[in-house]
Structures are given as structure tokens and as C-alpha cells.
Amino acid sequence: MVCCALSTLIPACASTIVVPPNEQLVLREIQQQVSADRLRKDVTTLVGFGTRHTLSETKSETQGIGAARRWIKAEFEKISAQCGGCLEVIYQKEIFSGEKRIPQPTEVVNVIAIQRGQLDPNRYIIMSGDIDSRVSDPLDYTSASPGANDNASGVAGVIETARVLSQHKFAGTVVYAALSGEEQGLFGGKIMAGIAKQEGWRVEAVINNDMIGNISGINGVINNTTARVFSEGIRFVETPEEARKRRFTGGEVDSPSRNIARYIDKTADQYIPNLDVMMVYRLDRFGRGGHHRPFNAVGYPAVRIMETNEHYDRQHQDLRTENGRAFGDVLSGVDFDFNAKLTSLNAVTMAAMAWAPPPPANTEISGAVKASTTLTWQRPKGKMAENLAGYRVHWRLTTEPTWTHSQYVGDVSEFELKNIVIDNYFFGVSSVAKDGFESPVVFPGPAGSFGGYSH
Incomplete structure (x- = not known):
């Protein structure tokens, strides 16, 4: 009609x-509920595990990635208990070996909390952060590797978002994902994307958070009012026939990932005080990668949220001081008010999508x-x-x-x-x-499709 x-x-x-x-006044309430103090506490706890390297200790209760992921699981379970068991808390596991950065058989383990939707449970909106950390040598799994900003800030943001959003019920399913193996080759994302494909999830969006706490850049800029959102333009899974159609009808800048980025930008403008989103029309930083990429690789809309001004002395560095210059990813490099601002951007975006129709x-x-x-x-x-x-x-x-x-x-x-x-x-x-929540915009044709309703 x-x-x-x-x-x-x-x-x-x-x-x-x-x-x-x-x-939507409830989105303003969600934005205000995100706590910088709780983020500080969680990042401090994660840093306290010494190293969270993928190949590190798994048996200790206090050190290594094993202790870190058990703590994350326990936090999700506490949150679930407070909302009457609203979260399904699970591990996703797979053993990898013979890889450049995983030479020996190693179990890579994700910690996932799933909040099922009331109307459309097979539609998934996913927030992710990376558990693991590293120093200069990607195979050094014993040296202290605090990973405060990269990426305890992102994992803490995932946990805090679960605390806030678990107080509500949504039409679609919301997933809080702490992924492993990112520094060794994006293995946790590959595990989760594979499971989602196998189980037929209709993934509306993956919002990956990698370094959302630093405001002081290597370029000398100190800025707590901007964030970057990276998104692919042409879908990685585009077929030759779809490429031919796109050539004549457009869509190079209208993939579902790109329209997720626009949705985040609009959300920030409307609901996050003093935050401007810089949409970067690129899959990720120049020549680099993040944990949203495995989801893009199988056709899911996925983007990366992160700080605007990176400080490379604080990324993938041995803890040291050289000629008065400090290296290492330590707590002092995290601004927790900024960490809260970007976490609230995730929380509000995910809530708006999950309350909207497909x-x-x-x-x-x-x-x-x-x-x-x-x-x-x-x-x-x-x-x-x-x-x-x-x-x-x-x-x-x-x-x-x-x-x-x-x-x-x-x-x-x-x-x-x-x-x-x-x-x-x-x-x-x-x-x-009916209450005004709106889905992302869908560009016509296969270039912009989010998928159908078949599952």
C-alpha cells in the first residue's frame, strides 16, 4: 500500500x-547511570591480574588470564542475580595451535552474558571488549602487562553496561561479550562470529570497544570530547553480482556497518553530553585491526568505538622509563570520566536499538x-x-x-x-x-541489507 x-x-x-x-527520557537516565567509580574499580581489578596475555597462567586465582576471565564471569553472574537471572552467562572456548602468535595448543576462552529479548530473541545487539593484554614481544606471556586502557577500559565498559541495561527488558537480545585472543590474532571474535553463524543469529550490530579511556595523545592533544567510530564501507562478503549492482545503484558508503556508525553519531549528538563522534570511513586504523573484523568477515554489521588521540608509548610496551620517557599501559593513563562517557554511548545506543523494531x-x-x-x-x-x-x-x-x-x-x-x-x-x-525508538537506516539493496526475518 x-x-x-x-x-x-x-x-x-x-x-x-x-x-x-x-x-526518549529513559535513554538520558541510562546515560546518567554509568559510573566512573565502578569503572575505575573494575579496571583496577583487571590490572591487578599482572598480565592477561592469552598464553599466560590459567590455574592461579590471582594472576593471569584464567583468573581474569573467572572474575569477569563472576561479575556477570552477580549482575544476573540482581536482575532475577536475566543473563545467561557462558564460556565460548576453542583450542588453537600452530599460529604465529599461538605456537603451542592454547584454549582461547570468551566470557559471554546474554540478555534475551522479549519480542525478537533471535535479533542480537552485541557489545564487546578484549580481555587480553600484551607487552612489546607478542609472545612474552610472563612480564607484567597491565593493559589498563588496552583493553581493561573496554572490558570494564562491557561489565558496566551490563549492570545498567540489565535493569530493563528489551524487544531484541542484548549480548555483553568479553573476548580473548585479540592480540594474538582476533581469535575470540572468530570463535563468537562462528558460533553466531552456526546458530543462525540475526546480528543487527556488533559494537567493539578497544581503548576507550585515554584522552592524551602522542600528538600532544588532550581531548575528552571526541571519539572515533570505524566502519567498513563495502561489505567484505559482497558477491561479484552484488558488486555489479552496486556499481550502478550506489552503496559504497552505506553498508550496514556504516549506518550503525551513523546511528551511533546521532545517538551521541542527542543523548551524550559534550561528546562528538568522528566517523572514520575505514575498517580500522591504517593497516591495523580490531575485534569487530571477524564479524565483518562473515557478513555481520560491526564497528569499533575508541578514543580519538592514541598514545603509542602506552600500547604494547614493556614497562620501563627511557631518557625520562615512561612506557607502558598503566592506570594513570586512563581517564575514568571519559571511560564512563564512551561506556554510556554504548549503553544508550544498545538500548535504543534493542527497544526498536528490527x-x-x-x-x-x-x-x-x-x-x-x-x-x-x-x-x-x-x-x-x-x-x-x-x-x-x-x-x-x-x-x-x-x-x-x-x-x-x-x-x-x-x-x-x-x-x-x-x-x-x-x-x-x-x-x-510505538514509543519512538528507531532502528538504524537501511540502504536499499544488498549493499545495505541487515538481513531478513527468516530465523
Whole structure:
């Protein structure tokens, strides 16, 4: 069904559409509940394990990665107990050997807490951080390796987000993931992405947090008001046929990962005081990698959140002082108010996505050599649609980084934008809940697809 066209809105049609609110006070409450003091305590505890190297001690109760992951699991279990058992706390394990940085058989273990959705439990919104740390030699698993910012700050953020969001119930499933083996080759992410694929998860977003506590850069800049979000442009799993279609219809900067980044940027603007998101149109930092990449590699939308100004003296360094210059990733390099700010960005983003309906599936567009542009999409059925109010169509100039124009169109599966020529803009569609929570924007065609409702 096609409802009103943009240029011919008539009173009879307008009266049938009730636009949901665009301000969510509960998201402001979530932002304020994130505690810098609790983050400081958790980062301090993680640093206290001496080293969290993937190859380090696993039997000790006080030192090494084994003690660290058992502590993380215990924290998730405490949180679950406080919410009436709302979290499923599990290990994900796999043994690796013969790798460049894992020469001997080593069990890589993730600690995962799953908060099942009430309406759409097979739709997953995942926040991740990396447990492991390292010094200058990636095979040195005995030297002190505090890993305060890289990446105790990210793991502490995951735990704190679980504390805050577990007080609520969501339509979709929220996952809090402490991944291992990142420094040795992104192995924890490969484990989790593989399990998600095998079990048929509909992953809406993976938000990886790697170094979210430093505000003082090697470039001399001290800044606690910006953060970077890295996202891939063209999907890694794109087929030759899909690439051919994209060549003629666009989508190079509208992968689902890229639209997750836009969603995070918009969330920061609206709900996180004094924080500006820098969207970086690249998979990760130049020539480097992070734990969102294994998810991108199997087709899932995934991005990386991190500080804007890195300090390389504090990354992957032996603890030492040379010519008055201190090296090492220690507690003094973490600004916990900033750590809380980026953690709250995750918490608010995940809550908004999880409360929203699923992103539109099978979104398509037409309008070549016409005066108007028509978008179509698939409406979910059953419980997935219980909180659905309708849809919003979006458009922007092809050189604009974010969505600049939109119109709420109601509960329809097709909409025509009259006198909006398809050649001049990029277009998308988002789902809107009855209480106003909105999904990420979906760019039409395979280049922007988040997947369907088949599972």
C-alpha cells in the first residue's frame, strides 16, 4: 500500500498517521547511570591480574588470564542475580595451535552474558571488549602487562553496561561479550562470529570497544570530547553480482556497518553530553585491526568505538622509563570520566536499538527516469512486530555523511517520494517503535541489507 506522497500530503491522510515521539527520557537516565567509580574499580581489578596475555597462567586465582576471565564471569553472574537471572552467562572456548602468535595448543576462552529479548530473541545487539593484554614481544606471556586502557577500559565498559541495561527488558537480545585472543590474532571474535553463524543469529550490530579511556595523545592533544567510530564501507562478503549492482545503484558508503556508525553519531549528538563522534570511513586504523573484523568477515554489521588521540608509548610496551620517557599501559593513563562517557554511548545506543523494531528487510528502490522515487520493504510478522508503529524514509545528497532529510510514513510497506529524483540522492528506511525508538537506516539493496526475518 502506498500512503501519501511527499508533495501531496492531504488532511485525511495526515489524520491517520500519529508520529511517535523522538525524545526518549529513559535513554538520558541510562546515560546518567554509568559510573566512573565502578569503572575505575573494575579496571583496577583487571590490572591487578599482572598480565592477561592469552598464553599466560590459567590455574592461579590471582594472576593471569584464567583468573581474569573467572572474575569477569563472576561479575556477570552477580549482575544476573540482581536482575532475577536475566543473563545467561557462558564460556565460548576453542583450542588453537600452530599460529604465529599461538605456537603451542592454547584454549582461547570468551566470557559471554546474554540478555534475551522479549519480542525478537533471535535479533542480537552485541557489545564487546578484549580481555587480553600484551607487552612489546607478542609472545612474552610472563612480564607484567597491565593493559589498563588496552583493553581493561573496554572490558570494564562491557561489565558496566551490563549492570545498567540489565535493569530493563528489551524487544531484541542484548549480548555483553568479553573476548580473548585479540592480540594474538582476533581469535575470540572468530570463535563468537562462528558460533553466531552456526546458530543462525540475526546480528543487527556488533559494537567493539578497544581503548576507550585515554584522552592524551602522542600528538600532544588532550581531548575528552571526541571519539572515533570505524566502519567498513563495502561489505567484505559482497558477491561479484552484488558488486555489479552496486556499481550502478550506489552503496559504497552505506553498508550496514556504516549506518550503525551513523546511528551511533546521532545517538551521541542527542543523548551524550559534550561528546562528538568522528566517523572514520575505514575498517580500522591504517593497516591495523580490531575485534569487530571477524564479524565483518562473515557478513555481520560491526564497528569499533575508541578514543580519538592514541598514545603509542602506552600500547604494547614493556614497562620501563627511557631518557625520562615512561612506557607502558598503566592506570594513570586512563581517564575514568571519559571511560564512563564512551561506556554510556554504548549503553544508550544498545538500548535504543534493542527497544526498536528490527531494521526493514528486503528494502528495494525504483524510480529511474521518473520524477519520483519509490521505496519498498518487508514488514515483520508476529511478536517481532508487536512494538512496531511504522517506518521513516530518509534521503540525503550523495556527498553528505549523515542522513539529512526524513519523513515518517506510517505502517506501510511502500512509499513514493514525489518530485524527489532518484539520481540526486541516497535513500534509506528505518523502523519506528510505538514509543519512538528507531532502528538504524537501511540502504536499499544488498549493499545495505541487515538481513531478513527468516530465523
